[in-house]
Amino acid sequence: MRFLPVFLDLATGPVVLVGAGEMARAKLRLLLGAGASVRWYVTDGDRDLAGLTEPERSRISFPEGAPLHADLTGAIALLCAGAGDVAAPLAAKARALGVPVNVMDELSHSTFIFPAIVDRGDVVVAIGTGGSSPVVARRLRELIETVVPARIGELAALIGRWRTPIKARIPEFPLRRRFWERVVDGPIGRAVLEGRLTDAETELKTIDDATDYARHSLGRRADGHVSIVGAGPGDPDLLTLKALRALSDADVVFYDELVSPEILDRIRRDAKRVPVGRRVGQPGIGQDAINKLLIETARSGQRAVRLKGGDPFVFGRGGEEVEALREAGVSYSVVPGISAALGAASQFEVPLTYRHEALRITFLTAHKAKDAEAVDWSALTDQKMTVVVYMGMSAAPTIRDGLLAAGRAADTPVGVFARVTRSDAVSAVGTLNDLPALVDEVDGGPALLVIGDVVAHSAPWRQQQLLQLVSTYQMAAE
Structure with a gap:
């Protein structure tokens, strides 16, 4: 490990930023988001602060003087981003003063690097690759984002608020650790992660005997x-x-x-x-x-x-x-x-609603023909209604017959979308009259039936129309 992960306390002093352009502004946003005060030496004279809030702007100062002579007094760190030729001598000056320095994309001039960050308030995860591959660090961050709860910082903050009172009630460290393990893994921690912070606070307050609560975790699992x-x-x-x-x-x-x-x-x-x-x-x-x-x-x-x-x-x-x-x-x-309907809509570009054309959606299920026979199809004949049928493959003939008998047009566009979002997803599109045949085309489910004019806006429909045009052109050419 070449780089030691260290968390700087940004409340103890300012950060000096030297540079301009989008690179400098990206670092500026990162620093302000972390609560830093920033001395910004703008190398191109453009001090535009568009997009920043007034509290954020209040934490930025623009010192006078050339960037090369930047005042590093009391600075927590020096950042150079888009600083040009001034970056190298400034980095040398910072190192001589013992100020940590980062020159963007110049590892040889830097004494620290920026990690990829997963920010959950009081909980921060930093991922580094020694500066060799920021892309790998970002990809790893994306994976960690999927498993770190959004409210884990709130849980850490809750424990922080109660840490001293609980320490006074449970002096023994091992028992105190078990107490917090039960809090984190049990209903209190779950309540915080689900957004019920008040419930969690209330439950903590109602624990009369903290030592007994901790000892319970030794012999009994948390509530199911x-x-x-x-x-x-x-x-x-x-x-x-x-x-x-x-x-x-x-x-x-x-x-x-x-x-x-x-x-x-x-x-x-x-x-x-x-x-x-x-x-x-x-x-x-x-x-x-x-x-x-x-x-x-x-x-x-x-x-x-x-x-x-x-x-x-x-x-x-x-x-x-x-x-x-x-x-x-x-x-x-x-x-x-x-839901499968939304998966099919996104994968095959089927807009389930469409301005002026499809104003309503009905979802229904029809496992068997008798299920379809029980449906009041007369309520589903509105041309501006999209009908989505789950588990309707085996009942496709009855669904078609019911809609036709109720008055839905035989040339209404329909689509059968099978195994949606999976690697073997497939579709078949046509008209209501051909629905049973379309079901046979997809060769097995699970599948979704979409009935309505919106199907004519889908990618499979457009592709089918293009193929028909090509076929017509080829026949005419012969």
Whole structure:
């Protein structure tokens, strides 16, 4: 390790910035965002502060004199960004005075480098590559961003506020450490990460015997919890940060059969995995049995995840599970996921709404023909309504017949979008009259049916129209 990670206290003095242009302004924004006071020697005379707030501007001073003679008295550090020929002699001056210096993209003149930063308030993660590859550092930062909770800084701040009072109540360090471990890993920490800071403060205040609370963590696990998590349509990169966090914390994951293997790979390695879903036409264990498993797992003190394809509250029976957990008095939370309709819309450029053309959307499900027969199709004939059908492949003929009989035009554009956001995603587009044939084209699901004029704006529709034009031209040329 050539570079020692060090955190500078920016409240102890100013930072001297020398340079101009976007490079200097990028460093300026970084410094101001961290709360620094900045002496800025502008090398091109352009002191434009557009985009900065008044409090931020108040922390910037523009000293008189040439940049080469910059006043480094009391400076925490010197930064040169876009400083040109003045950077090297200034860096030598800073080193002679013992002031840390960074010359952007000039490692030989620098005594420190800037890491890639994950900023969570009181929690800051710095990633460095010794100045050799900022791109690698940024990519690593992106990975860390996905697993570090957005409110982890608030949790650290909460502990900081209570640190002294708890130290007075638990003098023994090992026991005090266990106390904070239980706070971080249990309901109090979870409440902070979910944005319920007041609840967390209240629960801390109600702990009468802090020593007993800490000792409890030795013999009993923290209270169990169930997270009902939307896995999205299949692409693991579409998982939310909260979903990834839940998967990394889980003791047991109960997952649907349609959750992709790539998403299952994001589950903590030592977590137990239990398949509980079912495919169309195949029996599952039943919703009541799933509810019972979730309740029993939480009551045993474990953290359970109910992992569902798409979003839990869009044809995912998430509402039923929430009611069961609520009635059982089990702690739970819901993490939304990207529904298949939104995944298809983005991947195949299907605007589910379109100004003046599609003003309403209806989502429905039709596992079987009898499900489709029970739908009131007369309510879905409005030309300005987009109809999205989940799990409607086997019922496609009944769906078509119901809409046609109710009065929807036979030439209404429709699309069948299968395995959306996955590597084997495929689509077939045409008209309502041809819907069953389009379902056969995609060769297996899961698939989504989109019915309405918006399909004519999709990428597959445009591609099909182009191919037809080319074919027509070729036939005419022959």
